[in-house]
Amino acid sequence: MFEQEYESFWKAQVRNASGQRLEMLQRDLTGTKKLLEAVLLPVLGSLDDLILEYEMLSVSGMKIYAVVCLPRLRTVFEEDSFVTHAEKITRDRFSFERVRARSVAILGYTYFPYSRDELEKKASFCQRNLFELIGRVGNVEGTGMNQLPVYEREVLRFAVYNRKPFQLKDVCEWLQLRKEACRQVVRELEFKGLVNAVGGSATRCHKFMISEKAVALLHRS
Template identity: 45%
Template sequence: MEHEMVSLSGVRIYGDYFWRDFRLIVETDGFAAHAENMTRDRFSFERMRIRTFALYGYRYMPFSWDELDKKPEMCRRTLYELLGRYSTNTGEDFMELLVYERELLRYALRLGRPFRMTDVCYCLQLGHIASRRVVRSMLNKKLIVSTGQGTQRLHEFQLTAKAADLLLL
């Protein structure tokens, strides 16, 4: 889950855990390496890393190892709160979508993998024909794309950048 990127100065930097769909980087820091034994140069480097994450448009969520060890529920709640805020957009463009389309977007984002028609039927609690209409509408709106090679029979779909923007902005 570690994510590599290049800073503006050309240095390779890494985020501990990267969630592409949420544009989220979660860091886990130990006290000794990130506070007790930190030099001025290392401190400046860490600030540059955080600025680079921001410049790339990522949300940054740091946790200490002590917090993860002693207060795991608080860490989990914090992460769920953040994910909840950024996965339930109520902007005008989002609200113009049909309720089935909005629900399928949320579901597909939570799945974190390409989805199939069986997933659509399960999520929307609709039959195959009605689910296919929703998928066709979303394809026409360019909210999803087919991940397969075929042009006649489409089996797997994934969210487009347009859909992610609707959900996460």
């Protein structure tokens, strides 16, 4: 399933590429595939908004390429192998990587790297990190979160950070509001399909969980 989706995604990227970016896309992208499969696709739900080998201009005027970029969140994702980025790196290359990271920051992007070992051994942890990032920046213009009332946004952001079912008492603690007010906020979120009831009965629910629709809303234009 992933292989087919990746193949279609990669071909679309190649069709729209030229010059050095095209050459970069035709290299061995094993690490990039692992990043997409282990973290980005499970969290984002789609590869559609991502750009491989995203071209930028460094502070020195050189072209640099981000492994994967999500422009809507102005975030650059990287997969770093210990062997190529630490064990066998030259001093000049090490310095270049620092300049490259600063250039990404100067251009207003969040630099969000993962190691190959993390992707292979701690995929769930890597996904939680990205969920937390989305929860923290998900209310910026263009992501859809700013269309929700502030209390609903806050509940979703806390829920993304927790990544586990929450109760009404948790919402009261997050929002510092009375129980009835928090119950109304949760009802609105449930009505909009942004949280789902977990456990309980048809008349009384004890816990809630953020929905995939809500996660998608965090990074939708």
